[in-house]
Amino acid sequence: MFHQNKGKTTRQAHVEIPKGTYEDEHGRKGFFGRASHLYHKNPPTNWVKIDGPCKPRAYNLLKTNAQTDPWQATFVLENEDVKLGFMQPSGSMKYFYRCSDGDLVYFIHEGSGTVDSDFGPLTYERGDYVVIPKGTTHRLSAGSGNQKYFVIESTSEVDLPDKGLLGRHALFDADCMKTPEPKAFEEKGEFIVRIKREGQMTDVTYSFHPLDCVGWKGDLTMFKVNIKDFRPVISHRYHLAPSVHSTFVGQGYVVCSFVPRPFESDETANRVPFYHRNIDCDEVIFYHDGDFFSRKNMGVGMLTFHPYGIHHGPHPGAAEGVKSKTMTNEYAVMVDTFKPLRPTAQAETCEWKDYHLSWRE
Ligand SMILES: [Fe+2]
Numbered sequence: 001m002f003h004q005n006k007g008k009t010t011r012q013a014h015v016e017i018p019k020g021t022y023e024d025e026h027g028r029k030g031f032f033g034r035a036s037h038l039y040h041k042n043p044p045t046n047w048v049k050i051d052g053p054c055k056p057r058a059y060n061l062l063k064t065n066a067q068t069d070p071w072q073a074t075f076v077l078e079n080e081d082v083k084l085g086f087m088q089p090s091g092s093m094k095y096f097y098r099c100s101d102g103d104l105v106y107f108i109h110e111g112s113g114t115v116d117s118d119f120g121p122l123t124y125e126r127g128d129y130v131v132i133p134k135g136t137t138h139r140l141s142a143g144s145g146n147q148k149y150f151v152i153e154s155t156s157e158v159d160l161p162d163k164g165l166l167g168r169h170a171l172f173d174a175d176c177m178k179t180p181e182p183k184a185f186e187e188k189g190e191f192i193v194r195i196k197r198e199g200q201m202t203d204v205t206y207s208f209h210p211l212d213c214v215g216w217k218g219d220l221t222m223f224k225v226n227i228k229d230f231r232p233v234i235s236h237r238y239h240l241a242p243s244v245h246s247t248f249v250g251q252g253y254v255v256c257s258f259v260p261r262p263f264e265s266d267e268t269a270n271r272v273p274f275y276h277r278n279i280d281c282d283e284v285i286f287y288h289d290g291d292f293f294s295r296k297n298m299g300v301g302m303l304t305f306h307p308y309g310i311h312h313g314p315h316p317g318a319a320e321g322v323k324s325k326t327m328t329n330e331y332a333v334m335v336d337t338f339k340p341l342r343p344t345a346q347a348e349t350c351e352w353k354d355y356h357l358s359w360r361e
Pocket residue numbers: 276283312
C-alpha cells in the first residue's frame with residue numbers, strides 16, 4: 001500500500017495536529033513498521049469501562065511479596081522471551097547463583113552492593129543496569145540501606161541496539177560499560193552453586209571456591225552501565241518515538257531508558273507522547289525517579305503494563321502541564337515485548353485496580 005492522506009490531517013505526524021482532534025498512531029512493529037495516523041474527535045483512552053484481558057494495568061512493585069529466598073525475584077509479568085520482576089534483598093546470597101534460564105539484568109532502583117562472578121567482582125549502585133549472561137556463576141552482596149532491584153530475565157542474549165545513523169558512540173559510549181577484573185577467591189570450605197534450569201533449582205556442592213578464575217578473555221562477560229550514562233537523542237521540532245531511547249535488545253523485546261531531556265521547543269510540535277494502541281507490542285514501564293510528565297499519580301517503584309490491542313497515551317492535562325517546562329525530569333525503564341505478557345499470580349497482590357480509569361477527566 002502506498003501513502004495516502006484523507007480528510008482532516010496534518011502533513012507532518014506529531015506536528016500541528018488539527019484543532020480539536022487527538023492523534024493516534026496506528027503502526028506495526030512498534031514504531032518501525034507501516035503506520036497511519038488517525039485524527040479522532042475524542043481521546044481514545046476515554047472509555048467508560050473495560051471487561052477483559054486488554055485492560056491496562058499498574059503495579060506497585062514496592063508491595064510485591066518477597067520469595068522465601070529474598071535473592072530470587074518475584075516475577076509479575078512473563079512470556080516465552082522475558083520475565084519481569086522485583087526483589088528487595090539484604091545481606092548476601094547464601095549460594096553462588098547460575099541462572100541457566102536466561103541472561104539477567106538487575107536494574108538497581110535503590111541500594112548498592114557487589115556482584116562476584118566467574119569474571120571477577122563488580123560493585124554496583126543506584127541506577128546501574130547489571131547485565132549477567134546466562135550461565136554465569138555469581139553471588140550478590142548488598143551494601144547498607146534499602147535494596148530494591150527491578151529484574152529482567154531474558155531467554156535470549158541481552159545485546160546492544162544497532163545505532164545506525166546515530167553512530168557508534170551515541171546513547172552511551174562503550175567506555176561507560178564497566179567489566180570486572182579477574183579475581184580468584186581464596187576462601188576455604190564447602191560452597192554451593194545453585195543452578196536454575198526451567199525454573200527448578202539444582203544445588204552443586206564444591207570443596208573449593210567456585211569463583212576461582214585467574215584470568216578470562218573473550219566477548220561474553222558481565223557488565224554494568226548506569227542509566228545516567230544514557231544520553232538521549234532529541235529533536236527540538238519533532239516528538240521522536242520512544243524507540244530512540246533503546247538501550248538493550250533481546251529476542252522478542254527491547255529495553256529503553258527514559259532520562260531527563262529538553263522538551264520540544266518548536267511551538268507546533270507535540271510535547272507529550274501521541275496515543276497509540278501498540279498493535280504488535282506489549283509495553284511495560286518501570287518508574288525509577290523524578291516526575292512522570294505524561295502519567296499522573298505515578299510514583300517511583302510503579303510498573304505499568306499496556307497490552308497490545310488497547311490504546312494508551314498521555315493522561316488528561318499532561319499537554320497543558322508541560323507547556324511552561326523546558327526539561328523532562330524522569331528516569332524510567334521501558335520494556336516492549338513482541339509476544340503477549342501474562343500477569344502472574346503475584347502481580348494481582350500489588351495491582352492498582354483502578355489504573356485503567358485514570359484517563360477519565
Ligand atoms: Fe507507548
